[in-house]
Amino acid sequence: xxxxxxxxxxxxxxxxxxxxxxxxxxxxxxxxxxxxxxxxxxxxxxxxxxxxxxxxxxxxxxxxxxxxxxxxxxxxxxxxxxxxxxxxxxxxxxxxxxxxxxxxxxxxxxxxxxxxxxxxxxxxxxxxxxxxxxxxxxxxxxxxxxxxxxxxxxxxxxxxxxxxxxxxxxxxxxxxxxxxxxxxxxxxxxxxxxxxxxxxxxxxxxxxxxxxxxxxxxxxxxxxxxxxxxxx
Amino acid sequence: xxxxxxxxxxxxxxxxxxxxxxxxxxxxxxxxxxxxxxxxxxxxxxxxxxxxxxxxxxxxxxxxxxxxxxxxxxxxxxxxxxxxxxxxxxxxxxxxxxxxxxxxxxxxxxxxxxxxxxxxxxxxxxxxxxxxxxxxxxxxxxxxxxxxxxxxxxxxxxxxxxxxxxxxxxxxxxxxxxxxxxxxxxxxxxxxxxxxxxxxxxxxxxxxxxxxxxxxxxxxxxxxxxxxxxxxxxxxxxxxxxxxxxxxxxxxxxxxxxxxxxxxxxxxxxxxxxxxxxxxxxxxxxxxxxxxxxxxxxxxxxxxxxxxxxxxxxxxxxxxxxxxxxxxxxxxxxxxxxxxxxxxxxxxxxxxxxxxxxxxxxxxxxxxxxxxxxxxxxxxxxxxxxxxxxxxxxxxxxxxxxxxxxxxxxxxxxxxxxxxxxxxxxxxxxxxxxxxxxxxxxxxxxxxxxxxxxxxx
Numbered sequence: 001x002x003x004x005x006x007x008x009x010x011x012x013x014x015x016x017x018x019x020x021x022x023x024x025x026x027x028x029x030x031x032x033x034x035x036x037x038x039x040x041x042x043x044x045x046x047x048x049x050x051x052x053x054x055x056x057x058x059x060x061x062x063x064x065x066x067x068x069x070x071x072x073x074x075x076x077x078x079x080x081x082x083x084x085x086x087x088x089x090x091x092x093x094x095x096x097x098x099x100x101x102x103x104x105x106x107x108x109x110x111x112x113x114x115x116x117x118x119x120x121x122x123x124x125x126x127x128x129x130x131x132x133x134x135x136x137x138x139x140x141x142x143x144x145x146x147x148x149x150x151x152x153x154x155x156x157x158x159x160x161x162x163x164x165x166x167x168x169x170x171x172x173x174x175x176x177x178x179x180x181x182x183x184x185x186x187x188x189x190x191x192x193x194x195x196x197x198x199x200x201x202x203x204x205x206x207x208x209x210x211x212x213x214x215x216x217x218x219x220x221x222x223x224x225x226x227x228x229x230x231x232x
Numbered sequence: 233x234x235x236x237x238x239x240x241x242x243x244x245x246x247x248x249x250x251x252x253x254x255x256x257x258x259x260x261x262x263x264x265x266x267x268x269x270x271x272x273x274x275x276x277x278x279x280x281x282x283x284x285x286x287x288x289x290x291x292x293x294x295x296x297x298x299x300x301x302x303x304x305x306x307x308x309x310x311x312x313x314x315x316x317x318x319x320x321x322x323x324x325x326x327x328x329x330x331x332x333x334x335x336x337x338x339x340x341x342x343x344x345x346x347x348x349x350x351x352x353x354x355x356x357x358x359x360x361x362x363x364x365x366x367x368x369x370x371x372x373x374x375x376x377x378x379x380x381x382x383x384x385x386x387x388x389x390x391x392x393x394x395x396x397x398x399x400x401x402x403x404x405x406x407x408x409x410x411x412x413x414x415x416x417x418x419x420x421x422x423x424x425x426x427x428x429x430x431x432x433x434x435x436x437x438x439x440x441x442x443x444x445x446x447x448x449x450x451x452x453x454x455x456x457x458x459x460x461x462x463x464x465x466x467x468x469x470x471x472x473x474x475x476x477x478x479x480x481x482x483x484x485x486x487x488x489x490x491x492x493x494x495x496x497x498x499x500x501x502x503x504x505x506x507x508x509x510x511x512x513x514x515x516x517x518x519x520x521x522x523x524x525x526x527x528x529x530x531x532x533x534x535x536x537x538x539x540x541x542x543x544x545x546x547x548x549x550x551x552x553x554x555x556x557x558x559x560x561x562x563x564x565x566x567x568x569x570x571x572x573x574x575x576x577x578x579x580x581x582x583x584x585x586x587x588x589x590x591x592x593x594x595x596x597x598x599x600x601x602x603x604x605x606x607x608x609x610x611x612x613x614x615x616x617x618x619x620x621x622x623x624x625x626x627x628x629x630x631x632x633x634x635x636x637x638x639x640x641x642x643x644x645x646x647x648x649x650x651x652x653x654x655x656x657x658x659x660x661x662x663x664x665x666x667x668x669x670x671x672x673x674x675x676x677x678x679x680x681x682x683x684x685x686x687x688x689x
Contacts, residue, residue: 017327018641025638028631032670035678042677057681113634117679120626
């Protein structure tokens with residue numbers, strides 16, 4: 001689905017593609033920094049200590065989430081500057097791309113990159129021979145991973161919109177809500193392989209974020225109704 | 233180097249020629265950026281791999297150029313509009329370059345992942361005589377540095393040689409050289425490649441069929457690259473050639489040497505294009521003085537200019553051209569069109585006739601940017617090496633890919649700002665190297681641990 005989003009909405013406009021790739025790049029850099037921190041922490045600690053390692057991992061995850069949001073903020077700043085430049089250069093005084101579109105594209109960029117990093121090794125291994133869950137792990141590993149990744153990509157997209165909107169209108173509570181949601185979703189994955197604990201809340205959160213982002217972007221129930229009625 | 237250059241027919245030389253991005257703008261356009269890295273033609277020896285130097289064409293957003301030139305025809309256009317056009321088309325040009333670079337990388341990565349041949353170590357080039365199978369780390373490092381020095385000096389010599397030839401107008405020699413190298417590349421390497429792919433997938437092919445296929449492929453390729461042909465086909469061939477060359481490099485360069493060479497090449501690129509006495513810069517300036525396109529064989533251009541008296545709107549440009557060039561401006565107008573002429577055939581003939589005959593008939597040319605083939609090759613080498621040797625597999629490859637694209641973006645941005653030929657390699661390769669090493673060593677253990685516990689960040 002994320003790829004479909006990409007093809008239909010982003011691939012047409014070159015500017016959006018650039019913003020997408022830049023968004024992916026920012027996510028990558030945040031991942032890099034967070035893994036650097038984690039790596040240092042692990043090296044500095046005792047590798048035999050199981051609970052400590054787990055604790056460090058949790059710490060790493062949380063830190064990474066915070067870093068991701070920080071980088072989203074930085075990206076927002078960069079895009080604001082870019083929009084000013086574009087407006088200055090445009091003929092009729094308005095920029096060729098609005099900040100909401102940028103928010104959307106940035107969110108998709110973040111999401112795609114995080115999804116890719118989560119899934120792609122899995123996919124490569126899935127091509128090869130083997131049995132899922134042979135060591136007593138869950139047999140649904142691939143499926144749940146796929147669903148989790150998809151929900152995460154969508155969430156990143158919505159968070160992008162919400163975040164940028166919050167920054168635009170200086171509503172700090174929106175921004176903190178995004179950060180809290182992200183932390184919650186990552187935290188819920190700690191219940192894996194008890195999948196109900198992680199997938200269900202994530203989907204619920206995604207639905208909530210979707211509705212919120214939709215309303216922020218100017219949609220409403222009337223629009224929805226018209227959209228569906230037109231189709232049918 | 234990224235430049236907007238006229239399509240000079242430069243033949244692909246077996247030597248490594250690095251072309252920088254150049255913007256071949258017609259003289260009226262002030263911003264004529266030539267960033268042509270001369271590709272050095274390599275000798276066509278069995279060991280020698282042709283390295284098409286990627287000359288980065290300074291991706292000057294052609295639009296950018298325009299504004300500066302203050303096209304007389306469009307007297308009404310204001311400076312702002314032009315600049316804005318530049319930026320607007322800037323994004324378009326960036327994408328026009330993204331796509332071929334991505335395609336080339338995809339081809340290389342796909343081949344590396346599937347065909348075993350290219351990851352086996354079967355010997356080394358004579359240009360990298362020092363082996364890396366030494367017991368100690370220090371020795372290995374020393375060997376790789378020595379290999380790099382040898383390789384770089386070979387490249388420098390080739391580039392200087394090419395520039396000298398160009399300066400003294402030995403066009404025939406250059407053309408012959410480029411033709412020879414593209415011939416070898418198209419036939420020999422394709423044969424090897426096809427053989428390996430067929431071996432991997434256990435498909436049998438008899439010799440007559442093979443001969444037919446390769447002959448057709450090679451012949452059409454020669455025509456397309458060196459002469460005229462549909463733009464897409466030309467682009468496809470150039471991408472294929474870059475991929476083949478990159479694969480050859482990946483196979484035959486020992487590991488540490490490859491990384492050191494990549495680093496050294498970007499430094500050399502930087503110097504060769506920006507220093508006043510750099511060979512590439514001299515090449516570009518000489519071409520500019522003579523109002524000739526720089527070797528098209530070594531350059532990938534993203535748009536096509538239809539010249540020689542054919543005013544066919546549909547064939548002329550890839551996209552709607554924005555402006556009509558005045559006849560007077562077409563003195564060098566042809567340069568604008570970003571054609572990919574990487575073909576080695578340079579046609580001194582068409583060049584002089586172009587300005588004359590196609591002046592009135594010159595259809596809109598889509599301004600594009602030109603990127604040297606060597607840039608393609610080195611980008612692909614980086615990504616291919618990441619795919620081949622990284623233990624984190626796809627994550628590392630993906631990270632390098634994104635890093636290179638971002639580097640390309642930044643280079644194009646700089647091109648728009650500076651409006652002269654710029655080296656395309658340094659920024660991208662630096663990003664790529666940084667990301668490769670950091671992803672391989674730092675991110676991979678992190679992601680692996682996360683994945684084993686199925687945690688998501």
